Amino acid sequence: MSPPFALPAVLHELVRTHQTFLTYAAIHTHTLDLTLPQFDIILTLGNALDMTFKRLGEKTLITKGTLTGIINRLEDKGLVQRVASKTDSRCQILRLTSAGTVLFEHAVPEHLDYVHRIFKGYSPEDIATLEAALLRLRKSVVAGSCVGSGKLVDGVDGWCDKVKDVCKNYQGSL
Amino acid sequence: MSPPFALPAVLHELVRTHQTFLTYAAIHTHTLDLTLPQFDIILTLGNALDMTFKRLGEKTLITKGTLTGIINRLEDKGLVQRVASKTDSRCQILRLTSAGTVLFEHAVPEHLDYVHRIFKGYSPEDIATLEAALLRLRKSVVAGSCVGSGKLVDGVDGWCDKVKDVCKNYQGSL
DNA sequence: ACTATTTTGTTCTAATTAGAACCAAATAGG
DNA sequence: CCTATTTGGTTCTAATTAGAACAAAATAGT
Incomplete structure (x- = not known):
């Protein structure tokens, strides 16, 4: 029986579907010793050149305070590096290291195959x-x-x- | 131009829609000095009697380690109380306090009105x-x-x- | 009645979340 | 050229996230 006060079931389903997807996706990225946000950043950096913090935050929807911490941890893992911008002293350019590029080239296609399984029965x-x-x-x-x-x-x-x-x-x- | 390696756009949209909804919902709950998970627990406890941690975790999709911390903070705010179970010494029963019930009765209808705005143009x-x-x-x-x-x-x-x-x-x- | 297993909630850990405050650099405007 | 405002990234804070380890209680199985 529906409780007297409840959010619309469709919003409950949105939250639940989202959480189920994150759990599913994280299972694979954990095999790479990466969290989902870390993997998302590797994926985004591997697809672009000369990414700034600002652009990366926009693409990944991660707020800038959080982003600094995640980049620090990826730097510690040797997967990402910061390079000072030549045109704006406030900016840093984020790039994958050689190890990060190797990981990107191997792990991302594997992850996409894994994620595409979800849509096996979809047209x-x-x-x-x-x-x-x-x-x-x-x-x-x-x-x-x-x-x-x-x-x-x-x-x-x-x-x-x-x-x-x-x-x-x-x-x-x- | 689509990058060579990217998650399906539909999944990107799922994440983004979910985040937009959370941001929207949080704006209202912050006026009550509550975070979204805290409000969700108030909503769930107000709709049921004799809720255990286990049942609350199942309904809110919050894992039990996290749930303990959130209940502690709601207890500190005087909105929730723990009562030992008479039938199982491992269990505690969670209830809204008087203040919690007053908040539930005022804030929840307001929040549901606020959330239902989303569906103004929907059949x-x-x-x-x-x-x-x-x-x-x-x-x-x-x-x-x-x-x-x-x-x-x-x-x-x-x-x-x-x-x-x-x-x-x-x-x-x- | 006893042993083994499972369950419940707590504690702990590392990472993330959101966002305010901050400082230096860039830009806007007069 | 100067002042005011905005911007980019860092630091900091409180809360949440997920999940492992734990201890005590309950249950399963013999």
Whole structure:
């Protein structure tokens, strides 16, 4: 029986599906002695040149305070290096080391094969429909943020901007 | 341009939609000086009697090591109390205090109104379709776990059981 | 009745999360 | 050219995450 006060079942399912996926994906990355965020960064750096912290944060959705710590740990593992930018003294360029590149070339195709198993019974249309449904939901969350004056309750400003910031457009992989 | 190695865009969208929803939901719970996991526990305890740690962990998908810490902090806030079980000395029964009940009665309807804004433009069919699609994805993740012998690579056992454990059936709210 | 196994919640650890405060560098504006 | 503002990355904080190890209690099996 449904309790008298409950979040919509669809949101519960969103959280649960997300958690199940993370658990599944982490099982493989743990065999590489990497956490999911660490692997995500290796994947992102392997696909681009001259990545700054700012760009990496945008692509991986990791906030900058957190990102500094993760990069430190990847540096300690010898997989990532920081290079000072020649054009902006505030910036550092992040690159995979030789070991990081070797890991990228071996582990990423393996991981993608592993992840693609999820969609064994899906048609391309099924995948496109699900992706569109999720995008719609994400846009609705942002739209929900913007109802009214932008204030949820008296005294709480800026929440519309905050959700939009998370939702901001960007290109790139997970 | 799509990078040569990337996770399926639909999974990227799942992660992003989930994060956007959490950010949105947290904006409201922060006005109550509660984090999302804390609020989730208040919501769950307010809807049930005689909740044990085990049952609460199952309903909220919070692992037990984490749950102990969150309950401690809610106890410190005077919102939750532990009561020894009369039937099993290992167990403690978790209940909302008077203050916790007052908070539940005021804050939860407000939060549900806030969350329901997301679905302003959705028909009941839209919501049901999305929920079914997410459930299918979650089941596919579990099915992906079970391909082959249950071993991802040599030396890694039990991952099928691990994902199934996360995916285990249960009733209740988020 | 006894032994072996499982279960419940706690403690502990390493990593991540989000975000504020900070400082130096870059940019905007007059 | 100067002042004000914004930006990029670091440091710091509190909370959460996942999961192993543990001890005591309950259950299973003989």
